[in-house]
Amino acid sequence: MDPRQVIERARAEGRAALTAPEGRLLCEAYGIATPGEGLAGSAEEAAELAGKIGLPVVLKIVSPDILHKTDAGGVLVGLRTPEEVRQGYDTILANARAHAAGARIDGVQVQQLVGGGGLEVIVGAVTDPTFGKVVAFGLGGVLVEVLKDVTFRLAPVSGDDALAMLDDIRAAEVLRGARGAEPVDRAALAALIERVGRLVTDHPEIVEVDLNPVFADARGAVAADVRILVGDRPEEVARLPREEILRQMTRIFKPRSVAVIGASAETGKIGNSVMRNLIDGGYRGRILPINPKADEIMGLPAYKSVADVPGEVDVAVFAIPAKFVAAALEEVGEKGVAGAVMIPSGFAETGNVEGQKEIVEIARRHGVRMLGPNIYGYYYTPENLCATFCTPYDVRGSVALTSQSGGIGMAILGFSRTTRMGVSAIVGVGNKADVDEDDLLTFFEQDDNTKAVAMHLEDLKDGRGFVDAARRVVRQKPVIVLKAGRTAMGARAAGSHTGALAGDDKVYDDILRQAGVVRAPGLNDMLEYARALPLMPAPQGENVVIITGAGGSGVLLSDACVDAGLTLMEIPPDLDAAFRAYIPPFGAAGNPIDITGGEPPATYENTIRLGLGDDRVHALVLGYWHTIVTPPMVFAELVARVVAEEREKGNVKPVVASLAGDTEVEEASEYLFQHGVVAYPYTTEKPVAVLGAKYRWARAAGLLR
Template structure:
C-alpha cells in the first residue's frame, strides 16, 4: 500500500467514527507511512500484553493511555515513564487504566501505548497548523517544556524544500546550541530538515489535518526521533477564497490604473459633496480620458454632459467611481455589470466596517455574478499619477515617480499623501483598499510587478484576505522590485484556543513576521519607517556585496552608526592592511583608521572628498555610510555638494554603490540633506539610525532577491 493510501485509510476511519483527533498508535501509523522517525512501540489492551511488549521492545519504556477522550494524557495520570521489564509494565498498565477512569469515568479507552523511551540530545518541536490567513504552515523551535515559555519558534508556508527546512533549523535564536556551541557536537541538521519536509508534505497532501505536533523531537548527532505525536483533524467545511488568474487580474487592473474613460456615479455640482470633489480632481488633475458624470437629476456637471445611469453612457467605461450612499450601491453595481464595466471603485462607507456585513455580502455577490472587480468599499479612492488620474475626494497629488503606495486605512492614506508632498516623493500610484471586499494586495502586486512606472511598492495592511495568494504574488515581484510592508497589529493576539503546542504558538505576530520574510518583502516597524524605506530604496543601487564602511567626522557618530549597523544586520568590513594604509594617508595622525574611519571634525572638504573617493574606488567596499559633523571648516552645503558631485562622477564611470549619510549640526544640515536626497544620496539630519535603517532595508531586499553574491 502506498504512503498516501495508508494515511487515507487511517484518516477515513477516524472521521467515520466522528472523531477529530487521532490516537497515538494511529499517529504512529501516519508517521511510519511518511517516514517520520518515531520510537518502537505497540498497543496493549491487557496487562499481559503490556508485559509481552515490554519484553519484546526492551530497555526503558514509557506507557501512555490511548483514548480519544483524553488528549492531555499527563494531566489524567495516563503516562508512566522509566518502566523496565514485563512485571513493571503489567503493573503500570493497571495503574494507568485506573487513573484514566478516575479522571474521566465515561472515557472510551483503546488501550495503553508501550513505547521505547528516547532521549539525549536536544528537545525540539516540529509541527504544522492551519493558519486562518496563510493556510498550512509548518513550525520549528525549541521543544519539550520550553516551547511555550521561550517561544523560540519559526514558521514557513507549507510545502517547503530542503533549503527552506534548513533555514528554519538555523533560524531560531537557539540555533547555535543545535549547531554545537562550546565545543559540543552539532545535531544532525539534515535529519531535522528531513522531518520538517516530510511533515510539510503530509499536511499539504492531506489538508484535513488541522494541527500536527511532534513534541518533543530528540535531536542528536545521530539523527532525530519524535517521542510524541498529536494529530487533529478539521471537522467543518472550509471555504476556499475566490481565485483569479494572473491574466484576468492584469486585464482589469490595467484598465483601472490606466483608463481611457471614467464614470463618476454620484457626480455633483455642489461644493462639499464627495461626487463634486472627485469630479474636480479628475478635471483639474489633467486626466485626458473621457469623464462621464452619472446623476439622474442633472443634465450637466462641471461642463461635462451628465447621464441618468451608466447604462446611458454611449461609449465603453473602464472604471466607475462610486460616490453615492451605500444603500444605492447594489443597483448601480448591477448596472455596471450590464454595461460591461470591468472595475468599480467604491468610496462609500456603511458596509462591513459599520457592522453591515449583509450589504457587503450582497454587493460581493452582485460583482462576482456580473464580472465586475471592486476596489473598496470605504476608501478615499486612488491616484495613478502617470495617467494624471486623481480619482479621490482627497487633495490632489501630481509628483510622478517610481513608488506605489497602498493603505487599508483612510487615515494612513492621508498620512502617506502628506509625507509624499512634504518630501516631494515621486509616486506612481496611491491606492486605498478599505474593506477589501474584492481587490486586495495580491491584485495590486500583480499589477505593479509589470508596471514600468513602479520601482518600489509600500503597503500598509491590517490583515491579509488570502495570505497564500499574497505570498505567491510577493515572491514574484520581489525578485525585481522591493516591497515594503507595514503590518498593523504587531502585538500578540493571544494564543487561540488550540489543542496543540503548534496551534497555540501560531497565534501571534511571529507567523506574519516569518512568512513575510519568506515572501521576500521588507517589513517596516512603523509608519514613518515604511515611508522612509519607500522614499529611499529606489534611490539606492543594489549592493554587490556585504562589506560596509563608515567614514565619519565625529567619533561619537561613528560609534552610534556602528551600533545601528549591528541592529540592521549589516557587516562592517574588516579593513585590510593596504586599504588601512591608503585611508591613513588622508587623515590626521590623531584620527582613526579601521572601521569606522574617523577623519575628525576639523578636517577640510578635501579630506571628506579624498576618503569618499577611496571608498568608492576600492571594489572590496560595497556600501558607504557617511557621518558628517557641522563645522566652519566644512559647512553643511559644502559637504552635500562635494558628496553629490563625487558620487555622480563615479556613477558616470559605472561605479554605483549605496551611499547614505547622517548629518549632525545646526538647522543648515536640513537643507543639505534635501540636496543630497535630490542627488540620490539618502541623508538625514539629527539621526544616526534612519540612514542605516534604509540601507539595512535595501540589503534585506537584495539578499531575499538573491542579488548579492555570497
C-alpha cells in the same frame, strides 16, 4: 493502513484527534522516525513488549477521548524493570479513569525511551486562517510555550527553507553545537520538517500536527510524541488567472473613460470633489458625470444613468449613499464597466455584512472588479488620474503606495507632498470586498512606472495569493509592508503546543519574510523606505564600511548596523593602510574609519572615493559632524559630486549619511536626497535602517554575491 483511511476512520467516528498508534502509522508512511513501540492490552502484555523493545521504556495512555495525556496522569517515563512496567500499566489506567470516567481506552502504548543527551525540539504544523497550512519549528519540551522560540513557513517546505528554519530561531547556535556540544544532524532535522510539510499538504483534513519532543542529535531526529488533529477539508480559495487580473487592473489604472456616479455641482459634496479632481488633475480621458437630476455638471454633459452613456466605460467611481449602491452597480455591470471604485461607507465596517455580500455578488456576476468599499479612491499619476475626493496630487514618481485605512492614505499623501516623493499610484483598498493586495501587485509587477511598492495592511484575505504575487514582484522591485496589529492578540485556542504558539503576528512576520517582503515596523519607516529604496542602487555584497567625522557617531552607527542585520567589513591590511594615508595620526582606521572632526573637505573626499573605488567594499555609511572647517552644505555638495563621479566610472554602491549639527544639516540632508544619496539629520538609526531594508530586499531578490 493507508494514511487517508486512518484519517477517514477517525472522522467517521466523530473524532478530532488521532490516537498515538494512528499518528505513528502516518509518521511511518512519510518517513518520520518514531521510537520502537507497541500497544498493550494488559499489564503482562506491557511487560512482554518492554522486553522486546528494550528497557527502559515510556508508557502512555491510548484513548481517543484523552488528548492531553500528561494532564490525565497518562504518561510514565523511565520504567526500568518488567515489574515497574506492570505496576505502571495499572497506575496509568487508574489515572485515566479518574480523569475521565467514561473515556474509551484502547490500551497503553509501550514506547522505547529515547533522548539520552539529545536536544528537544518541536516540529509541527497548523492551519492558519490567512495562510493555510503552515509548518513550525523551534525549541521543544516542557518549556516550549514559555520560551516561544519558534519559526513558521508555508507548507510544503523546500529543502532550503527547512534549513533556513534551523537558523531562524534564537537558539540556533545550540543546534550547531554550542560550548563544545556535538551538533545535531541538520540534514535529518530539515528532512523531518519537509516531511511534515508534505503530510499536511497531501492531507488537508489534518488541522494540526504536533511532534514534541523531537529528540535531535548527531545521529538523526526521532519524534518521541505524536499528536495529530483532524477536521473538515478547508475550502479552496478561488483565484482568477494572472492574465485576467492584469487585463482588468490595466483598464482600471489606464481607463479611457471614468464615470462619476453621484456627480454633483455643489461644493462640499463628495461627487463634486471627485469631479473637480478628475478635471483639475488633467485626466485626458472622458469624464462622465452621472446624476438623474442634472443635465450638465462643471461644463460636462450629465447622464441619468451609466446605461445612457454612449460607448464603453472603463471605471465607475461611486459617490452615493450605501443604500443606493446595489442598484447602481447592477447598471454598471450591465454596461460592462471594468472597475467600480466604492467610496461609500456603511458596509461591513459598520456591521452591514449582508449589504457588502450583496454588492460582491453583483460585481462577480457581471465580472466587475471592485475597489473598496469605504475608501478615498485612487491616484495613478502617469495618467493624471485623481479618482478621489481628497487632495489632488501631481508629483509623478516611481513608488506605488496602498492603504487599508483612509487616515493612513492621507498620511501617505501628506508625506509625499512634504518630501516631494513622487508616486506612481496611491490606492485605497478599504474593506477589500474584492480587489486586494495581490491584484494590485499583479499590476505593479509589470508597470514600468513603478519601481517600488509600499503597502499598509491590517489583514490579508488570501495570504497565499499575496505570497505568490509578492515573490514574483520582489525579483524585480522592493515590496514594503506595514502590517498593523503587530502586537500579540493572544494565541488561538488549540489542542497542541504548535497551535498555541501560532500567534497571528509571528506567522505573518515569518511568512512575509519568506516571501521576500521588507516589513516596516511603523508608518514613518514604511514611508521612508518607500522614499529611499528606489534612490539607492542595490548592493553587490555584504561588506559595509562606516566613515565618520565623529567617534561617538561611529559607535552609534555600528550599533545601528548590527540592529539592521548588516555586516561591518573586516578591513584587510592593504585597504587599512590606504585609509590611514588620508587620515590624521590621531584618527582611527579599522571600521568605523574615524577621520576626526577637524578635517577639511579633502579628507572626506579622499576616504569616500577610496571606499567607493574598492570592489571589496559594497556599501558606505557616512557620519558627518558639523564643523567650520567642513560646513554642512560643503559636505553635501562634495558627497553628491563624488558619488556621481564614481557612479559614472561604474562604482555604483549604496551610500547613506547621518548628519549631526545645527539646523543647516537639514538643508544639507535634503540636498543629498535630491542628488541620490539617502541622508537624515539628527539620527544615526534611520539611514542605517533604510540601508538594512535595501539589503533585505537585495538578499530576497538574490542580488548579493
